[in-house]
Amino acid sequence: MKRKFAVVAMTLALGLSACEGPGDTTPAANVAEDVAAPAAADPPAAEARVELAPASPAVPGAPDYAALYPGAVIEGVPTVADGVAGPGGLLTFSTEAEPQAVVDFYKRRAEASGLSPVMSMNQGEAIAYGAGSPEGATIQVVASPAEAGGTSVQLSWSAGE
Known part of the structure; x- marks a missing residue:
């Protein structure tokens, strides 16, 4: 329980400190890319679209980037709110x-x-990642090994303005 509380506290602190506001575009440390390249037959484009496997939203109405990880077991009731940064939520799962x-x-x-x-961190066994847009959309995820095995995850997001 103490470990989970520490991960939650760390996520909130990192999320708040990493995002100075809607205009913050500070890149995170170099993180290895794991995105499929477009097919060779596709014409070159300024921005290549990446096709993602369909996934269920974390909660109804959540943005595509706040999908529920395949096979996740939700722990507790998700927290959902609508604020100045748009609709968002907080969800923990294993x-x-x-x-x-x-x-x-x-x-x-x-x-x-x-x-x-906007943020990437490896702290011991815990791994965190955060991203955002100028419009205020954000996501933060912290994943760490659970005491009973598997991985404990905290996911928070905001859809932006």
Whole structure:
């Protein structure tokens, strides 16, 4: 329980400190890309669209980048709110996937939705990632090994203005 509280507190602190506002476009440290390149037959485009596997929204109406990780088991009731940064939410879940696989899933979805990395962290066994857009859309994910096995994940997002 103490570990989960520490992860939640760390996520909130990092999310708040990493995002100075809608205009903040500070890139995160270089993180390995795990995105499929467009097919060679496709004409070149200024921005290549990445096709993502369909996934269920974390809550009804959540943006594509706030999808529920495949096979996730939701822990507790999601917190959903509508504020100055638009609708958003907070969700905790567990999965059998490794922490890095979970973070990579959300990184691909965020960047495919046009969000830019604003924070990346590896702290011991916990891995965190955050992204945002000038319009105020954000996502933060923290994944760490759970005491009972598997991975404990905290996902928070805002859809922006």
